[in-house]
Amino acid sequence: MLEAIAWIGSAFIIAAVGLSIAGAVGVLRFPDVYTRIHAASITDTGAASLMTLGMLLMAGLSPAAIKLCIVWLFIMLTSPAAAHALAGAAFGSGHRPILGDPRRPSEDET
Amino acid sequence: MTLALALTPYVYGLGFFMMAAGLLIALTSRHLIKRLIGLGVFQTSAGVFYILLSKVSGGTAAIRLEADSPAARSLASRLDAAYIATHGVDGVVYSNPLPHVLILTAIVVGAATLAVGLSIIVRIRETYGTVDFEELAALEAKALRDGREDEA
Amino acid sequence: MIYVPGLFIALTALWLALSGHGEAFMLGLAAASVCLSLILTMRLRLMGREASPYHRLAPMARYAVWLMGEIVKSNLAVLHTIIEPSARLRPRLVALDADGRSELATALFANSITLTPGTVTLEAARDGLLVHSLHEGADEHEEFAPMAAKSLLAADGRG
Amino acid sequence: MTRLLAAPEAELVFAALLLTLLAGLVLALLAARSVLTCILLMSVFSLTMALWLMVMDAPDVAFTEASVGAGVSTMILLGAALSSTDVIPSVRPGRFWFPAVACLAAFIGMALALSDLPVFGDPGSPPSSYVGRLYLEHTPHDIGAPNVVTAVLASYRGFDTLGETSVILAAGVGVLLLLGGSLNSRDPVSEDVSLRISAGSPVLSVAARLLIPIICLYAFYVLAHGEFGAGGGFQAGVILAAALILHALVFGVRETMRALPVGVVRSCAALGVLGYASIGFIAILHGGRFLDYDALLSPVFEAGLPSSHLAGGHHHWGQRLGILGIETGVMLAVASTMTAIFYAFAGRVSRSDEAGAA
Structure with missing residues (x-):
């Protein structure tokens, strides 16, 4: 039983690694700062949550589990503030976002 | 142990490469702040060398576990008994803590000395208006020339 | 200073959850540390509703559960976009109204938007938010309305 | 507990991989042409270093490196870099080759000492055998921590x-x-x-x-x-x-x-x-x-x-x-x-x- 739960935990962690890689691919594929922040936030939220969940399953009922929950809460509190600071700094320093359909850049400019 | 034997030149080689590269950045960059960053890399890589020496295969962090506690037994189950008997302390194999102590304090001292270097750079910028090494060298050469002309 | 007891309880709970050492000496250190942290918080003029929103823990927790569902959905949507950017990528800016909210509710709303992949808050002020979104939406204001209402309920206790 | 790889060898391989990443970051730092990029790379380098130190059983050092290197040092560097020029002009080849050869010589000199170094992870290596081991053995009695x-x-x-x-x-x-x-x-x-x-x-x-x-x-x-x-x-x-x-x-x-x-x-x-x-x-x-x-x-x-x-x-x-x-x-x-x-x-x-x- 414990063995099975630990295996499910490892599966969650592998899924988290997959999401992180997807996030990294997104950062490379998306066209500008703002769209890239969206891709990176997959790693911040999805991957981090799955990773914590996987480690929780592997840790079982132990003091480490409480610490993992605290770490997860901390990530959920800080990462949006950091992403907002980043996006706000880019916007404040005059980077214009690409809007509309990137394939027809001239059409939707506002 | 064969895998460890194969990894040995690789990991030490990478450590030496990082040291040499840090030194190169510190010696050749034109921007003084980048020079300091190179010095930081050099210093951290020296730490890498220490930590490489401290690792014991199959060991754990040097925080003593109670003998026969569940954590100690779980760690012991991964290694064979003869290995633990020769190299372990009270049934657990630990990595060597001494280099950790040396590097820990070195890191904090490194940050403090980095701050000293940066404040010197700030003063240089305020006095000469540039942090470009070449421009500073040119200014120095010019000052030397002027000084010689004054003597003559 | 009604927020001091709330922060005191929260910090003590955090210490106990992290520590796991119950002997008297460690508990004494815990008390000293919590008091020192409280003094520093007051000295830095941080004490207030935002530093100690722990009386709203239950509604916040309910909101967090709902938000996790939203995060899962938007994670999948952005994943889809990464696989096929040219077909689905339609970035746009949305201006949202946040009038009459407390600072805490504005921050909660803005952070929820940023936390769901696919939308990020570019600018936040007391009166409104500027949001950058990855996808086209049917109706801009309908789309964010549930999150706006629920976050207001969680932080300020009104709908 | 579940194990996917035999533990002792796997951690050495993982450490070597992370070290490769660190060396790659140093290469990127060598090539960087902007001070801000350098500072951010340094910050990433410190964070990766903290991860590597965790793998190398040095959690205390990892903790310090993460908070000092990625936190405080980065802030001080940014504070000092803010009002200086960001672009790093490329160095004249004449001023590059002599230091480059010197660093290469230093690297080769260090590499020549390789044969005298203990095997990576060797429990019987001189650094781990004498004083380090004594500290481990005597701490419970002498200090109690x-x-x-x-x-x-x-x-x-x-x-x-x-x-x-x-x-x-x-x-x-x-x-x-x-x-x-x-x-x-x-x-x-x-x-x-x-x-x-x-x-x-x-x-x-x-x-x-x-x-x-x-x-x-x-x-x-x-x-x-x-x-x-x-x-x-x-x-x-x-x-x-x-x-x-x-x-x-x-x-x-x-x-x-x-x-x-x-x-x-x-x-x-x-x-x-x-x-x-x-x-x-x-x-x-x-x-x-x-x-x-x-x-x-x-x-x-x-x-x-x-x-x-x-x-x-x-x-x-x-x-x-x-x-x-x-x-x-x-x-x-x-x-x-x-x-x-x-x-x-x-x-x-x-x-x-x-x-x-x-």
Whole structure:
């Protein structure tokens, strides 16, 4: 039983690694700062949550589990503030976002 | 142990490469702040060398576990008994803590000395208006020339 | 200073959850540390509703559960976009109204938007938010309305 | 527990992979053409280094590297880089080749020593066999702290650590001498713009208000638990300084200086080292040697104390209180020095901005 739960935990962690890689691919594929922040936030939220969940399953009922929950809460509190600071700094320093359909850049400019 | 034997030149080689590269950045960059960053890399890589020496295969962090506690037994189950008997302390194999102590304090001292270097750079910028090494060298050469002309 | 007891309880709970050492000496250190942290918080003029929103823990927790569902959905949507950017990528800016909210509710709303992949808050002020979104939406204001209402309920206790 | 790979070999391979990543970051740093890029790469390098140190069983060092390298150093670097040019011009080939050859020679020289180095992970290597092993064996009896790193740092080598703490204080004094700044807090900072992130955004101010009390508590937690697990005075000091720097970034340096005036911070830096040293002198007064914590408490007094549950039945209250005392001194000295250094740089930035605007 414990063995099975630990295996499910490892599966969650592998899924988290997959999401992180997807996030990294997104950062490379998306066209500008703002769209890239969206891709990176997959790693911040999805991957981090799955990773914590996987480690929780592997840790079982132990003091480490409480610490993992605290770490997860901390990530959920800080990462949006950091992403907002980043996006706000880019916007404040005059980077214009690409809007509309990137394939027809001239059409939707506002 | 064969895998460890194969990894040995690789990991030490990478450590030496990082040291040499840090030194190169510190010696050749034109921007003084980048020079300091190179010095930081050099210093951290020296730490890498220490930590490489401290690792014991199959060991754990040097925080003593109670003998026969569940954590100690779980760690012991991964290694064979003869290995633990020769190299372990009270049934657990630990990595060597001494280099950790040396590097820990070195890191904090490194940050403090980095701050000293940066404040010197700030003063240089305020006095000469540039942090470009070449421009500073040119200014120095010019000052030397002027000084010689004054003597003559 | 009604927020001091709330922060005191929260910090003590955090210490106990992290520590796991119950002997008297460690508990004494815990008390000293919590008091020192409280003094520093007051000295830095941080004490207030935002530093100690722990009386709203239950509604916040309910909101967090709902938000996790939203995060899962938007994670999948952005994943889809990464696989096929040219077909689905339609970035746009949305201006949202946040009038009459407390600072805490504005921050909660803005952070929820940023936390769901696919939308990020570019600018936040007391009166409104500027949001950058990855996808086209049917109706801009309908789309964010549930999150706006629920976050207001969680932080300020009104709908 | 489940294992996917045989543990001892797998961790060596993982360590080697992370080290490759670190070397790649150094290569990127070599090629970087912008100071901001360099600083960010340095920050990423430190964070990866922390991860590598975790794999190498050095959690205490990893903790320090993460908070110092990726946190405080990056802030100080940014503070110093803000008003200088960002672009790094390429160096003339004539000035590049000689140092390059010298560094290559250094690399080859070090590589020649490879055959004399112990095998990676060798448990019987000279560094791990003698004194390191003795520390591991004797710590439970001599000191009683489970964390051997803390035991060596604060007790066996306490005199050495006093020196390190003094070096940090001396570096702080050096920065203050170079960058000046009087004790008069009305003078140095008028209006700081550059070193503030998105002033006025409720998102950041709410996050900072929520987090700073928690970070402060965490710093004290790390200090108090230094003998049980990773942590101690150095880490605690840097974390506390990080909380204060976060406050300065979000609410402005002036606001932080109002709460913790420059003079107070500077005095605290000296007080930390003084407190450290005076614990050594208390031991002398009680008939022991300098920093000999066993002499801190008289045996009669210690016998009356409840048994410390650390380390099988031995009484180690003298050691425990001594370690906690000097770690508190280290924390005070490190936190105040880092904050004072940050004040000095932040004050400098706002003043040069004024000069530029005038």
